Amino acid sequence: MTARGRDAAATGPHGRVPVAVLISGRGSNLKALIDAAKAADYPARIALVISNNAAAGGLGFARDAGIPTRVIPHRDFDCREAFDAALDDVLRQAGVSYICLAGFMRLLTPDFVTAWQDRILNIHPALLPAFRGLDTHARALEAGVRFTGCTAHLVRPEMDDGPIIAQAVVPVLPDDDAERLGARVLAAEHRCLPHALALLAGGLIEVRGQRALAHAKPASETYLFNPWLEPDKMA
Numbered sequence: 001m002t003a004r005g006r007d008a009a010a011t012g013p014h015g016r017v018p019v020a021v022l023i024s025g026r027g028s029n030l031k032a033l034i035d036a037a038k039a040a041d042y043p044a045r046i047a048l049v050i051s052n053n054a055a056a057g058g059l060g061f062a063r064d065a066g067i068p069t070r071v072i073p074h075r076d077f078d079c080r081e082a083f084d085a086a087l088d089d090v091l092r093q094a095g096v097s098y099i100c101l102a103g104f105m106r107l108l109t110p111d112f113v114t115a116w117q118d119r120i121l122n123i124h125p126a127l128l129p130a131f132r133g134l135d136t137h138a139r140a141l142e143a144g145v146r147f148t149g150c151t152a153h154l155v156r157p158e159m160d161d162g163p164i165i166a167q168a169v170v171p172v173l174p175d176d177d178a179e180r181l182g183a184r185v186l187a188a189e190h191r192c193l194p195h196a197l198a199l200l201a202g203g204l205i206e207v208r209g210q211r212a213l214a215h216a217k218p219a220s221e222t223y224l225f226n227p228w229l230e231p232d233k234m235a
Ligand code: GRF
Pocket: 023, 025, 026, 027, 028, 029, 030, 058, 102, 103, 104, 123, 124, 125, 186, 189
């Protein structure tokens, strides 16, 4: 069965692919997903929100939207494997087809990632493969790059690795500090993650080796310069 056929079989009476969103904190990306999924033609529904942290602010967004929540405190487990096994149980009981990591600050074990191969989406606040890991905005400023952004990608066992589904480019401006730049990137994340999940749940992504091909309209071929270059000087 193709991925599209399998997802169609999993949609059930709601007609949309069920997705679990995993969070650890504020949950602004979760909120963006909840809002996107309100559209009648959005191909995924948020069936469950899971947090490893009972104090995660984002749980409130889920509750307000009437979405079931589960807290699985990682401190209750003595190793990553045991935590991931509990997570896997909850996800399988919920019958979700995809997992969306939206500010989930736990590394998943290779066994878990393999069991959910091509079914875990993550949002990272940089243009991968640049600036893997934490403090991406401070590091982008330090490196002097003129653009940064965010990446929605399928998860592989290595941290911040895996086929790229979508990226959004954000300019670094002269007066930026990490906070200002981070806010601009976060606004882009709120567009990029729902877009990537729609492509994935809509069956429009084909994984070939390290690449994810999107059967969707590509970006325009126009160059983007920072600092600005007048369009008539680009040729
Ligand atoms: C986002 O910047 C995301 O890219 C990173 O953690 C942050 C989570 O923010 N992995 P929020 O909880 O979605 O507001």
